[in-house]
Amino acid sequence: MLSGAVIGWDLTAALGLAAALGIPAPAAAELLPIIEAVMVRRMNEQMER
DSSP states (O other), rough: OOBOOOOOHHHHHHHHHHHHOOOOHHHHHHHHHHHHHHHHHHHHHHHOO
């Protein structure tokens, strides 16, 4: 988080969580950046309201 804005996730932690859930690393590595981008945008939109 940067001065009232979300700038990204801790992808190392997200990959670790995916591994703990049994999600294959290649799938997580491909999908997490896409999910992160959408979530960051939505969170920042909500914080602006």
